[in-house]
Amino acid sequence: MLTLYGRPNSLNVQKAMWVIGELGLAHTRVEIGRGHREDGGEPWFRALNPNGTVPVLVDGDRVIWESNAVVRYLAAQYDPGGLWPEHPGARSETDRWMDWQQTVLLPSFNPAFWQLVRTPEAERDLDLVRRCEHAADRAFSLLDQALDGRAFVAGARLTMGDIPLGACAYRWYQLAIRRTQVHNVADWYARLCARPAFRDHVMVPLS
Ligand SMILES: N[C@@H](CCC(=O)N[C@@H](CS)C(=O)NCC(=O)O)C(=O)O
Incomplete structure (x- = not known):
């Protein structure tokens, strides 16, 4: 089960959620954002992403931040040959x-x-x-x-x-x-x- 941290009106969160939606991946989205980075971030969230920004994707014991890295990971892991070109x-x-x-x-x-x-x-x-x-x-x-x-x-x-x-x-x-x-x-x-x-x-x- 994937967990995606981020608010729905964030451009960078939208990238990840769009891929999750395209691929029909089971997931939980945790509402977070706007205030975290400005406030210095809550320690538990900074432990996931030291930047304090969204999105953050957790897949098992793997944590991925930077929205385009999240998109690349989801594409490679869940849609090789499709969203992720193999060649x-x-x-x-x-x-x-x-x-x-x-x-x-x-x-x-x-x-x-x-x-x-x-x-x-x-x-x-x-x-x-x-x-x-x-x-x-x-x-x-x-x-x-x-x-x-x-x-x-x-x-x-x-x-x-x-x-x-x-x-x-x-x-x-x-x-x-x-x-x-x-x-x-x-x-x-x-x-x-x-x-x-x-x-x-x-x-x-x-x-
Ligand atoms: N380069 C980063 C930028 C991440 C970023 O700036 N995210 C914004 C939302 S789009 C954020 O976390 N803002 C602070 C907040 O929402 O609390 C990425 O692509 O993931």
């Missing part, structure tokens, strides 16, 4: 998008999310939001090119590479910002929205 070359085509999500895509618009969703209206930095619009447009345009002629980011079927990207795309489409037209991304996003596990675990209210 190293094919796997690199999914892997690179997971790293790109953390290093390029999320930083491009995450400050806008914090301004528009987590900051009181009177204190918002709208110049920062405008800068994020441009950065996110550039990042999603790059993804748009990669999705040209492909149903999913690594080819014809959903792989773990789509998971972090899809969770980010939901946020980007929800934010009250200006967005460039990216038709391949829109088509891919529609395919994700047709998946029950995506709807159940990613398409939830932002705040």
Whole structure:
């Protein structure tokens, strides 16, 4: 039995829950987050993840933190040949998008999310939001090119590479910002929205 620690409106928790939902894995989700890191974390939780952040996955005596590591673990352990491409070359085509999500895509618009969703209206930095619009447009345009002629980011079927990207795309489409037209991304996003596990675990209210 898997135990997943995290709150449902956390982007990083959503990645893990989406995979759990896709694969129909038996699990318990323990509600935790928002306050743990800021408070320094409770000792029992810090013992699981010294960062004090969610998600944390416990599978038997194994503890995994960092959301993309959780996604990789679940894919490799429970869906080899599916979400987890077996061939190293094919796997690199999914892997690179997971790293790109953390290093390029999320930083491009995450400050806008914090301004528009987590900051009181009177204190918002709208110049920062405008800068994020441009950065996110550039990042999603790059993804748009990669999705040209492909149903999913690594080819014809959903792989773990789509998971972090899809969770980010939901946020980007929800934010009250200006967005460039990216038709391949829109088509891919529609395919994700047709998946029950995506709807159940990613398409939830932002705040
Ligand atoms: N790089 C980490 C980031 C984890 C992270 O920052 N998680 C946030 C939620 S998305 C968190 O734990 N925030 C504090 C909290 O919710 O108490 C990952 O991908 O897992």
